[in-house]
Amino acid sequence: xxxxxxxxxDSKTSQATTTSLNENNMNKDKLPLTKTEVQFEKKRFKxxxxxxxxTLKSRLTICQIIxxxxxxxxxxxxxxxxxxxxxxxxSISGIFPTKEKGKIIICLFLSIDILLIKTGNFxxxxxxxxxxxxxxxxxLTFNDKIVNITAGWTTxxxxxxxxxYSNKRSMQHGRQTYRYSPYMSEFVLNPEESINGITIxxxxxxxxxxxxxxxxxxxxxxxxxxxxxxxxxLFGSSNGTQMDEAFSNFTIAYVRGQALGYVDGVxxxxxxxISSLNVAILPTY
Numbered sequence: 001x002x003x004x005x006x007x008x009x010d011s012k013t014s015q016a017t018t019t020s021l022n023e024n025n026m027n028k029d030k031l032p033l034t035k036t037e038v039q040f041e042k043k044r045f046k047x048x049x050x051x052x053x054x055t056l057k058s059r060l061t062i063c064q065i066i067x068x069x070x071x072x073x074x075x076x077x078x079x080x081x082x083x084x085x086x087x088x089x090x091s092i093s094g095i096f097p098t099k100e101k102g103k104i105i106i107c108l109f110l111s112i113d114i115l116l117i118k119t120g121n122f123x124x125x126x127x128x129x130x131x132x133x134x135x136x137x138x139x140l141t142f143n144d145k146i147v148n149i150t151a152g153w154t155t156x157x158x159x160x161x162x163x164x165y166s167n168k169r170s171m172q173h174g175r176q177t178y179r180y181s182p183y184m185s186e187f188v189l190n191p192e193e194s195i196n197g198i199t200i201x202x203x204x205x206x207x208x209x210x211x212x213x214x215x216x217x218x219x220x221x222x223x224x225x226x227x228x229x230x231x232x233x234l235f236g237s238s239n240g241t242q243m244d245e246a247f248s249n250f251t252i253a254y255v256r257g258q259a260l261g262y263v264d265g266v267x268x269x270x271x272x273x274i275s276s277l278n279v280a281i282l283p284t285y
Contacts, residue, residue, distance in 0.1 A: 115142055116272045120245050122257070123200045124219040124265030129258040135269065138169035140254055142271070147189050149224060151235035152181030157205055158220050158236030158263050163255055173259035173266075187224060187232035194251035197225035198268065203240030207262060219263040227251065247272075 134140065148164035152175065159181040160174030175181065189195070201221035209216045221236030225246070250270040257266035 116274055118247055118250060118270045120268040120270060122265055122267040123243060124202050125217040126265050128264030129260035131258055132173055133256040134163060134171050134254040137171050138165050140165060146195055149187045152184045153236040154182055156237050161263055174263040185233055193226045193228045195224050196227045196251050197246035199223040200243050201238050201240035219266055
């Protein structure tokens, strides 16, 4: 009995010792694992910081490159604007929106080119037909001028007139629908020749116009004069009120007016190049 009791105590003691050793071993095993996890997290945190610094550095470099390219683009745009503004060609379309008599405008561009512009009188019916403006429709510049004029007419009316400019654009005014014109003519200007005077005839004609059963007021004839002493033939009829227009040292730049089936009305825009001045000149009326 004593022997059995002794064996049982020894067995319990051995089990307790084994259990204690196992617990110690487990605790020992846990400690290294915990240290390893902490070290791994620190290392990972350091790696993330390094990656973040590299990313910020690369982003900063990209931004600097973009800003540098933008600066170059801005410089090129400024250079192109300077070159464009210093060119002699400048559009004249839309500069004269009104039809006032004797209106003078002085244009100054960068203290280099001064062009004196004058609008002539309006001849004919300002309310008839459809409005036209060769300055806009033909995209004219200050360097462009009239080089060719063609017209068609009958014994009593001017059916149409067409102006061709040095930029090879042209517009026909009048006879928008087919109608036979028994008389047609062309007036071609020489390279150094410009129109510096006109004679216009206006009158009332019985044409197909339901809005004017008693007659329509029209431009019925026109003649052109050049700075070289030449003149065109009379386009149309002289049976009407005669009006002459010319301005000293001015030449015709382009024409605008009203037209549809006939030439209802015309107004000529005149210009003259004057000396360049380094002063600011305001528009005068």
